[in-house]
Every structure is written in C-alpha cells, then in structure tokens.
Amino acid sequence: MSVSGIIDTPVSLNSTVPTSTKTTDSVQADQDKFMKLLVTQLQNQDPLNPMDNAAMTSQLAQLQTVTGVNQINATLESLRGDIASTQSSTAINLIGKGILVEGKGIVLSSATGEDGKTTSSSVFGVELASDSQTVDIEIKNSSGKTVRTMSMTNAEAGTYPITWDGLMDDKTTTAPAGNYTFTVTAKTAGSALTATPLQLAAVASVSTGASGVKLNTSLGHFTMSEVKEVL
Numbered sequence: 001m002s003v004s005g006i007i008d009t010p011v012s013l014n015s016t017v018p019t020s021t022k023t024t025d026s027v028q029a030d031q032d033k034f035m036k037l038l039v040t041q042l043q044n045q046d047p048l049n050p051m052d053n054a055a056m057t058s059q060l061a062q063l064q065t066v067t068g069v070n071q072i073n074a075t076l077e078s079l080r081g082d083i084a085s086t087q088s089s090t091a092i093n094l095i096g097k098g099i100l101v102e103g104k105g106i107v108l109s110s111a112t113g114e115d116g117k118t119t120s121s122s123v124f125g126v127e128l129a130s131d132s133q134t135v136d137i138e139i140k141n142s143s144g145k146t147v148r149t150m151s152m153t154n155a156e157a158g159t160y161p162i163t164w165d166g167l168m169d170d171k172t173t174t175a176p177a178g179n180y181t182f183t184v185t186a187k188t189a190g191s192a193l194t195a196t197p198l199q200l201a202a203v204a205s206v207s208t209g210a211s212g213v214k215l216n217t218s219l220g221h222f223t224m225s226e227v228k229e230v231l
Contacts, residue, residue: 120166125198
C-alpha cells in the first residue's frame with residue numbers, strides 16, 4: 001500500500017556499541033583487587049592469631065558473589081545492546097511505510113485516475129481488547145457532524161485496519177478531502193468493551209538515543225511498542 005506525505009529525511013542513527021569488554025575488564029579488576037587485599041592480609045597477619053578457615057572461606061564466598069553479580073550485569077548489558085541493534089534494524093525497514101498508532105484522526109485524500117475519475121480513500125484502524133458482538137464506528141467532520149457510520153459484528157480481539165472510500169451515509173455523495181475524526185464503540189450483551197481508535201502515520205525517518213529507537217512521522221515520534229500494525 002502506498003502512503004502519501006512521506007518526508008524524504010535521512011536516517012539518523014547514533015551507533016551505540018555494547019561495552020561488554022569493558023565490563024569484563026572491570027570484573028577482572030575487582031578480582032585482582034580482592035586477591036591482592038587477601039594476600040596482603042595473610043602476609044601481615046599475627047602468627048600467634050592467624051586468620052581462621054571460616055573467615056577466609058567467608059571472604060572467598062563474598063568474592064564469588066560479587067564476581068557472579070558483575071558477570072550477570074555484563075551479560076545483561078550485552079543483551080541490551082543486541083536488543084537495541086535488532087530494534088534499529090527493524091525500525092529502518094519501516095521507513096516509507098504506514099503504521100497504525102493510537103489516535104482518532106483520519107485524513108481523506110483524493111486522486112484522479114487516468115480515466116479522469118476522482119477517487120477518495122483513507123485508512124484507519126480499531127484495536128479490540130476482547131471479542132465483541134458489535135463494533136460501531138462514527139466518522140465525523142470538523143464540525144462534529146457524523147458523515148459515515150460503519151459496523152462490525154462478532155469481531156474477535158485484535159487489530160483491524162479499516163478503509164474508508166470517502167462515501168457518506170447516503171452511499172452516493174463523496175465527502176470532501178480533508179481531516180476527519182472517528183469514534184469506536186464495542187459491546188457484548190449490551191456491555192461496553194475496551195476499543196482503541198487507531199490512526200495512520202507515515203514513517204519518514206528513524207532516530208536513536210538514550211530513550212531508545214524512535215519512529216519519526218508527521219504525527220510525531222513513536223516507539224516500536226506503540227506500533228499496533230504495519231501496513
């Protein structure tokens with residue numbers, strides 16, 4: 001599916017290389033310091049009152065505990081770097097594509113074909129938290145007037161991309177191109193259920209930083225976890 005309005009912006013990726021080697025060196029440095037301290041303690045102990053085996057065993061156990069924690073931290077740091085690298089690669093592949101994110105906006109666009117006919121289209125979506133017997137959608141213009149109603153029945157939980165051809169409720173009149181909003185209501189046995197409206201955003205570029213990977217669109221910046229579906 002082609003998505004209009006994509007800005008030709010270069011990708012900005014601030015490369016972050018995992019410092020697992022530095023962390024490993026730090027673990028080794030801690031071990032060296034501990035062993036030097038222990039040897040010094042043994043060399044300077046009172047011959048008449050030497051360190052008992054229990055005390056030495058306790059100190060060695062503490063060393064193993066500290067070393068184990070540092071090694072776990074090194075492993076977690078390495079995993080975090082791998083995850084960040086994977087997210088960056090995945091995000092780059094989304095450049096130029098449309099994504100559905102939480103929002104109630106709709107942009108109705110029109111185009112004239114080779115046959116001279118003008119067609120209108122827009123894409124939005126709905127996320128259902130649970131199975132719903134009825135799902136009602138109302139598309140409204142800038143004045144708040146409902147121009148089109150849609151419905152689904154016996155819809156399972158999940159994300160649903162929806163296409164609007166621009167036709168109004170009379171099914172003959174085409175709504176003017178422009179910005180619209182919509183509401184969604186889901187029910188089962190008369191009880192309201194959680195239904196989240198989703199709007200279309202075009203990914204123009206990707207950036208990384210201390211806060212992680214960001215998808216840059218005309219609607220703002222979104223994290224990978226905020227993407228409900230890729231179109």
